[in-house]
Amino acid sequence: MRYLDNAASSWPKPPSVMEAMMNSMNESTAGPGRGSHSMSLKTSRVVFDARKNAAKLFGVRNPNDIAFTMNTTMSLNLAINGFVREGDHVVCTMIEHNSVRRPLEHLKRTRNVSVTYVPADTHGNIQVADVTAAIRPETTLCVVAHSSNLLGTIVDVPGIGALCRSKGVRLLVDAAQSAGILPIHVDQMGIDMLAFPGHKGLMGPQGTGGLYIHPELELEPLLYGGTGSQSEEIDQPRVRPDRYEAGTHNTVGLAGLSAGIKFVLEQTVEEIYKKEWALTQRLMEGLGLIEGIHVLGPKIGQAKTGIVAFNVKNVDSSEIAFILDQSFEIAVRSGYHCTPLSHESIGTLEQGAVRASVGFYTTIEDIDALIDAVKDIAANYA
The missing domain is CATH 3.90.1150.10 (Aspartate Aminotransferase, domain 1)
Structure with missing residues (x-):
């Protein structure tokens, strides 16, 4: 088969990704952060290596500001549901994926949130001036896809990022089609939250992804449960990334993701x-x-x-x-x-x-x- 569906999931994967996953399966599949024995500690290092590699790729200063998820959809839901409050106004665009549109439409019904969809031209282009016109005094969040998953159009994220910072609006970027393919530096581009997949341009396996969260932001967790830290507390721990990573990690997948990101960093x-x-x-x-x-x-x-x-x-x-x-x-x-x-x-x-x-x-x-x-x-x- 000639595979031309890489926007859905990249294939094939680099040999190093499969090797890393096999090594993890054989040597480090204990609960990361859940024990003090040697295999648990080794597994924790696998997870942290993936976090460090992602931070290096995206210009993130503190790797703990990256929370791992199952995919971009979960990352976007964590960002949107965790940030947007009752009565907020959100700006997004007409090229967004349903992973943005559906959570926002749900918040319109349940939290009295209002949403403005910025128009796109027939080639999928978004004008910064139209984003400017859509921002209101009550706007708290702007959500944009870095690249259209239908047309491949690249959005001017740095321009929108500068606009949002001047207006006091937080910027969430959907990097489903750009992570590992386009240069991304969260500080330089004014990105407050970055949702990314592991299984596309980062060359990792399915079931992996993540969300960068600006250190000034505090999101409501999407999931509550065991974290291996502060277990005596009734609420989720405040420490990152534990607050956003309830349950056992997909360690084998993250080993593959780490190798995939290394591959991208080597190739540039x-x-x-x-x-x-x-x-x-x-x-x-x-x-x-x-x-x-x-x-x-x-x-x-x-x-x-x-x-x-x-x-x-x-x-x-x-x-x-x-x-x-x-x-x-x-x-x-x-x-x-x-x-x-x-x-x-x-x-x-x-x-x-x-x-x-x-x-x-x-x-x-x-x-x-x-x-x-x-x-x-x-x-x-x-």
Whole structure:
């Protein structure tokens, strides 16, 4: 199979990730922070190494300001539900994932929270001026996706971060499609909370992710339970990261995540982006030459992450993805990609979109195979 669904989960993983997970399974699967015996201490070091590596990648000064979660969705829920209070106003954008939209809509119903969705143009671009216009005196939080998971559009996070700091508004960034692919420095970009996945650009396994929380912020925990610290207290401990990490860690997964981040640090996000961008441009150019193909999002030559969304004439996107899988053994994704607001913005709410997404291990042969396959499919719908 030619795998072009890296925006959902990167594959394959570096050999070092699988090796680290196997070593953890064999040597360090005791409860981290739950015992004083040697295996428990070794397991704790595995977890802390993952925290240190994530902190290094994102420019976080104190690794304990990163709380590990199961995925970006859990991180976003922790950030949104833990920060937003009764009567607050929140600004987000029309390119957000349902992992942002649904928690916010829930708070509208349950906490009298108001939400303003900043419009996006037909290429998924968000203007800082529109974010400025959306901020009110009662605005406490702004939520933005660093990169659209439908179009690959890159949002001006530094510009929005500077705006939010000038207005006293906290900024939560969804880095599901940018962590490990675009440079991220939380202080320099004005980011107060950063939600990231382990299983995409960071090259780790599924079931891993995290949330950076600015040291000045105190969130209400999403989960309550055992932490291995301050067990005599009736409430969750205040110390980080224990306050936000109830229950036993996915230690094997975090061992893999740690190795994945090391891999990214060695390759550098700049080189990873450069490689993926070149493949993305080749795909866009090839698809653009096929009659009846509509390529969505930023145009050729414009900055974007490794996502290329397209449609074949007026054919349902799920049908195209099915043919690519069954007849050509090419894995892509179709449908709404959990972001109906984006489809509403670009006019594809009925058809959805076929999404091909490149990764570190994508080859030129993979790209050309997809172009040839789409050419054949489009000819059959002439």
